[in-house]
Amino acid sequence: MGADFVTGKLADVVNWARKFSLFSYPFVTACCGMEYMSVAAPKYDIARFGAEFPRFSPRQADLMIIVGTITERQGPALRRIYDQMCEPKWVIAFGVCASTGGFYQNYSTMPGADQVVPVDVYIPGCPPRPEQVLDALVLLQERIQRGEGHSQVVLKAEALAKKKGGEYDVPAMSIKPRTDHLAALPSATKPTGGEG
Amino acid sequence: MDNTLAPPQTRRVVMGIQEPQDFDAPELPTEPLPLNMGPSHPAMHGTVRMVLEVEGEKISSADVQIGYLHRCFEKESEFATWTQVFPYTDRLNYISPMLNNVGYAMAVEKLLGITNQIPERAQYIRVIVGEMSRITDHMTCLGASAMELGAFTVFLYMLKAREWLFELIEEVCGARLTVSYLRIGGCAWDLPEGFAEKLRSILERSKGVLAEVSTLLDRNRIFRDRLDGIGVVTQQDCLQYGITGPVARSTGLAYDVRKDAPYLVYDRFDFDVPVGSVGDNFDRYAVRVEEMKQSMRILEQALQQIQPGPVAVNDPRIILPAKSETYNSIEAMIAHFKIIMDGIHVPPGEVYSYTEAGNGELGFYLVSDGTGRPWKCRVRPPCFAATAILPELLKGLFIADIVPTFGLMNMIGGECDR
Amino acid sequence: MSQNVLERLKAQFTGGELLDTGSQHGDEWARIRRDAWVTVATFLRDDPATKMEMFTDLTVVDRFATEPRFDVVLHLYSVSLKQRVRLYAGVPEEDPTLETLVPVWAGANWFEREAYDLYGVRFKGHPDLRRILMYPEFVGHPLRKDYPKEKRQPLVRRQPGSVD
Numbered sequence: 155m156g157a158d159f160v161t162g163k164l165a166d167v168v169n170w171a172r173k174f175s176l177f178s179y180p181f182v183t184a185c186c187g188m189e190y191m192s193v194a195a196p197k198y199d200i201a202r203f204g205a206e207f208p209r210f211s212p213r214q215a216d217l218m219i220i221v222g223t224i225t226e227r228q229g230p231a232l233r234r235i236y237d238q239m240c241e242p243k244w245v246i247a248f249g250v251c252a253s254t255g256g257f258y259q260n261y262s263t264m265p266g267a268d269q270v271v272p273v274d275v276y277i278p279g280c281p282p283r284p285e286q287v288l289d290a291l292v293l294l295q296e297r298i299q300r301g302e303g304h305s306q307v308v309l310k311a312e313a314l315a316k317k318k319g320g321e322y323d324v325p326a327m328s329i330k331p332r333t334d335h336l337a338a339l340p341s342a343t344k345p346t347g348g349e350g
Numbered sequence: 351m352d353n354t355l356a357p358p359q360t361r362r363v364v365m366g367i368q369e370p371q372d373f374d375a376p377e378l379p380t381e382p383l384p385l386n387m388g389p390s391h392p393a394m395h396g397t398v399r400m401v402l403e404v405e406g407e408k409i410s411s412a413d414v415q416i417g418y419l420h421r422c423f424e425k426e427s428e429f430a431t432w433t434q435v436f437p438y439t440d441r442l443n444y445i446s447p448m449l450n451n452v453g454y455a456m457a458v459e460k461l462l463g464i465t466n467q468i469p470e471r472a473q474y475i476r477v478i479v480g481e482m483s484r485i486t487d488h489m490t491c492l493g494a495s496a497m498e499l500g501a502f503t504v505f506l507y508m509l510k511a512r513e514w515l516f517e518l519i520e521e522v523c524g525a526r527l528t529v530s531y532l533r534i535g536g537c538a539w540d541l542p543e544g545f546a547e548k549l550r551s552i553l554e555r556s557k558g559v560l561a562e563v564s565t566l567l568d569r570n571r572i573f574r575d576r577l578d579g580i581g582v583v584t585q586q587d588c589l590q591y592g593i594t595g596p597v598a599r600s601t602g603l604a605y606d607v608r609k610d611a612p613y614l615v616y617d618r619f620d621f622d623v624p625v626g627s628v629g630d631n632f633d634r635y636a637v638r639v640e641e642m643k644q645s646m647r648i649l650e651q652a653l654q655q656i657q658p659g660p661v662a663v664n665d666p667r668i669i670l671p672a673k674s675e676t677y678n679s680i681e682a683m684i685a686h687f688k689i690i691m692d693g694i695h696v697p698p699g700e701v702y703s704y705t706e707a708g709n710g711e712l713g714f715y716l717v718s719d720g721t722g723r724p725w726k727c728r729v730r731p732p733c734f735a736a737t738a739i740l741p742e743l744l745k746g747l748f749i750a751d752i753v754p755t756f757g758l759m760n761m762i763g764g765e766c767d768r
Numbered sequence: 769m770s771q772n773v774l775e776r777l778k779a780q781f782t783g784g785e786l787l788d789t790g791s792q793h794g795d796e797w798a799r800i801r802r803d804a805w806v807t808v809a810t811f812l813r814d815d816p817a818t819k820m821e822m823f824t825d826l827t828v829v830d831r832f833a834t835e836p837r838f839d840v841v842l843h844l845y846s847v848s849l850k851q852r853v854r855l856y857a858g859v860p861e862e863d864p865t866l867e868t869l870v871p872v873w874a875g876a877n878w879f880e881r882e883a884y885d886l887y888g889v890r891f892k893g894h895p896d897l898r899r900i901l902m903y904p905e906f907v908g909h910p911l912r913k914d915y916p917k918e919k920r921q922p923l924v925r926r927q928p929g930s931v932d
Contacts, residue, residue: 181390183397183419184764185444188490188527192516195509210392227903228397228418229924231389257437260422260917261910262902270924281527417901424886425910425917460793589821589847591875605822605847701793702825702843702854715841717829730825730843738878767901 165301172216172242173295174204179215179239181232184222186249189281198284203291212238217294220267223251223258229270236271242305244294247273248287250280272304382410387752389418395494395756396763398737404749412744412752414737419763427727431693432458432534435727440528442729443765446487446708448479448519451532456613457703457714458534461696464663471659472536473614478549478652479522479531480614481645485556486515487708487760488596488638495635495757496567499576504563511559514552521545534694535669536662546653553646560642567635577631581743581755584629592735595710597759600637601629607706619651634758668694693722702730709733709760731765770796770851776817781808797854805840805857806867812844812853813872820844820853823873826880828859828887832913836860838889842869859889868894886911 180190193200200206209215212235224232236245247267250256253276255265267273274297277290297303301310308322315322387400397418403411423442427435439454440447455476459465493508516526521542523531531538567573588598598605606623608616624640626633662669666685675682698720704713713730736759744752774789774796785804790797800808812820824843831837836858845852859866868891869876880891881900888909891897899906906921 184421185441185527187396188445191490191494191509192513192526195513196506197510197513208392222396223419223421225418225420226920226922227420228389229922231418233924235390258421258426260425261915261919261921262420262422264920264922268926269922270926272926283526415900417899417903420901422910422917429917463793590823590873592823592825592873593875603847610850699792700795700797700854702795702852711824713825713843715825715827715843726829728825728827730827734878735875738875 166299169299169301169306173298176203176205176217176244176291176295177207177209177215178205178217178219179210179212179235180208180219180221181235182221183224183228184249184251186222186251186281189284189287190219190221190248193284193287198288200288200291203288203295205291212236213240215239216242217244217246218271219246219248220252220271220273221248223249223256224264224267224270225262226264227262229264232267233270241309242303244275244298244303244305245271245273246290246294247276248290249282250278252276253278256280274303381405385749392498395761398756398761398763398766400744400752402744402749402752407748407750409744409747409749409752412741414740414744416734416737416761416763417767419767421764421768423729423768424727427724429723431690431722432696432724433689433694435724436530436532437528439729440530441764442731442768443487443708443712443733443762444527445490445762446483447527447529448476448483448531449487449705449707450712451529452476452480452614453703453705453707453712454714455532455534456705457701457716458694458696460703461699461701461716461718462534462668462694463697464535464665464668467663467665468536469660469663470615471540471657472661472663474652474656475537475541475661476532477614477616477619478541478649478656479519479529481648481652482515482519482549484645484708485642486512488642489515491708491758491760492563492635492638495754496563496573498753498757499573501567501570501573504566507559507563511556514555518545518548518552521548533662533669535665536660540661549649549653553649557643557646560639564639574632576751577635577754577758579628580631580747580751581758582628582630583739583743587739587742591739593710593732593739594735595706595708595732596634596637596641597736598710599624600626600633602627605711607704607711611704613705615652615655616648618655619648621648621651631754631758638758695720695722696724704730707732709736709762709765729765729768731768733759733761734766737761737766770853773812773818773820773851773853774798776815777808777812780811780815795852795854797856799856799858802857802859802866805855806869806872808855809842809844809869809872812855818851818853819846819848820851822847823869823875824852826869826876826883828883828889828911830887830911830913838864838887840866840883840889864889865892866890867892870894885909888912 182190192198247253252267255263275290275294277286279286312322382403382405385402385404389397389399399415401413402409423438426438436451439450442450489508489512493505497505520526523529583601585601585603588601588603594605602625604623604625609623621644624637626637670689671682671685676686696718698718700717702713702715704711710732712732715728716724717726719725777786777798785801786798787801788799812818822845824845826842829839829841831839838859840857840859842855857866866889868880880894883889884897885899885901886909908915
């Protein structure tokens with residue numbers, strides 16, 4: 155028994171508290187929003203799981219639920235909102251459009267929200283049944299309890315690196331958005347789009 | 351509308367107190383402040399970005415930027431067969447998906463020239479599921495708008511009623527929201543057993559819910575103050591912008607496609623078209639409430655009039671053969687294969703077909719080149735026209751007035767951005 | 769159903785502005801010469817026998833193989849007389865311009881912006897011709913038949929090798 159036991163138990167208690175008091179930021183875009191409303195409604199009642207209150211400011215939320223299709227135009231806004239959330243934060247991709255793009259494979263739809271933000275739980279379905287959403291929430295809660303959410307893992311790695319006296323080098327796979335492909339696009343300061 | 355719904359007089363008016371004009375205009379210098387109501391915002395139904403210029407709380411200019419849900423309906427439908435477009439149409443106005451299915455099916459049938467051959471039972475089923483969708487449309491719109499003004503209970507009541515309708519729709523076609531129930535030439539399959547009794551019981555309970563919501567909102571001082579006189583649209587605006595549906599009817603323009611150019615079996619029903627007088631937010635709310643009651647009237651009459659019969663036209667070039675034949679005869683299997691892989695061969699031509707959807711005249715302009723895939727499948731979205739007037743409408747309003755005005759226009763991202 | 773609209777057009781425009789008329793599946797249509805677009809539209813709006821006060825839809829069809837490549841399609845409706853008409857104006861690819869209808873119907877504003885955004889047809893005299901559905905950094909006009917369906921131009925991506 156030692157400090158590790160105490161911090162281990164403390165982490166368990168903290169994760170227990172976190173998983174049962176999720177403050178969600180519903181990033182609602184499309185049809186899945188209607189099923190999100192149904193999940194929040196009295197019949198399927200997400201409040202039983204502690205995740206009742208949507209906090210409509212990312213600064214006050216720790217769970218971002220990406221509900222509906224993400225288009226390329228939405229990308230920077232979604233990324234910005236994810237960056238504004240405080241750690242630890244979790245992301246649920248609600249619906250198949252947010253997971254992989256769904257049956258929209260075209261010039262405007264982003265093939266999944268995980269192109270710009272790391273996602274912890276994917277909910278397939280078009281739209282998913284409310285029971286599926288509640289199942290996904292329970293899955294996320296189990297991941298939070300084990301400390302395996304993406305943001306929790308990054309935090310742990312950073313803490314470990316600091317203990318060893320170094321910096322944690324966030325791998326390119328993780329949360330930094332890439333910008334090298336932007337050189338191919340015309341400058342964003344031009345007011346109108348170019349001709350085809 | 352009767353006098354009991356006239357706005358209650360405020361105490362200041364009764365006491366004869368004059369409000370000072372432009373209280374702090376000469377003394378305090380103000381600069382216009384650019385404010386972004388950005389694509390993810392709780393009061394922006396779905397995703398719309400408004401770049402506002404405000405002076406204090408008053409909006410001096412509003413740039414409404416849509417397109418954040420552009421999912422390329424037209425481009426996708428050019429690569430899909432005529433039947434494969436149905437799921438894309440579900441996701442247009444996703445709070446009333448059956449109405450979009452009806453509009454698209456009727457457009458293709460007009461192009462095929464089989465509008466008169468659709469069996470009667472199929473037409474009645476289309477009317478029934480269409481009106482159920484219209485009720486869910488208005489319930490969602492009013493529930494969400496009321497929630498944004500603080501009336502959270504109304505939202506929960508409307509959602510409770512909407513759940514009953516969703517469950518029944520799920521019994522009919524297997525999906526609560528994205529239905530794809532209709533096919534070119536009729537319906538995919540017949541209504542289930544016991545549908546009529548269940549629908550009647552839902553209508554009874556929904557009437558109770560609407561009565562409760564009326565007592566909560568109609569004479570509510572806060573609700574009326576926030577909605578009366580705000581966001582007035584004139585009849586001339588509606589004609590100039592092409593605005594139809596509840597927004598147009600709230601201004602006094604009595605245009606409803608179901609009455610002016612009846613399609614399916616709407617001419618057999620006795621129903622009224624509610625028309626407002628002022629064109630403000632409250633009129634749009636009241637018109638939608640009345641429309642729900644009229645839809646329930648249509649549903650009751652349709653349930654009485656519907657007769658058993660086939661639910662799809664009997665044409666092997668358009669309708670898939672029965673599964674028992676597909677698995678047992680080579681001709682049926684080949685027919686099944688051709689319809690699925692090639693698509694229904696629609697003769698070359700162009701057509702514009704219009705129906706009354708939840709937000710107004712939903713038009714489908716189809717161009718066919720003779721193959722099984724559309725050359726162009728254009729949706730004329732009713733809420734695109736209604737959103738186009740918002741930049742003009744929001745000038746001079748307070749920031750807080752954006753919420754009910756935008757909410758009651760019922761801009762649905764899937765339809766506006768397509 | 770709206771045959772008298774075509775009759776009025778044929779009676780009024782005898783100088784070759786009316787290239788063709790017809791009726792298909794119950795829809796009446798007329799093909800207008802490009803430079804007479806606003807004149808014909810204003811006439812239809814104001815003439816007491818047609819009274820097309822309501823602007824319904826404006827879109828573009830990419831014919832691709834035929835000349836002229838683009839057809840700007842306008843749908844009009846008369847609420848008082850319950851008549852409809854569809855007008856076509858052929859717009860060639862080398863000079864994809866057309867007069868704007870915003871002075872006639874204010875609602876044409878957003879519809880013309882969408883036609884410009886997705887097809888590249890420019891409307892002369894439009895007060896605010898910029899993209900409406902796509903973002904300003906987008907290059908190209910996606911609904912043209914030669915724009916590939918899955919060619920994305922992403923604004924932000926998380927990792928190398930992501931779908932582009």
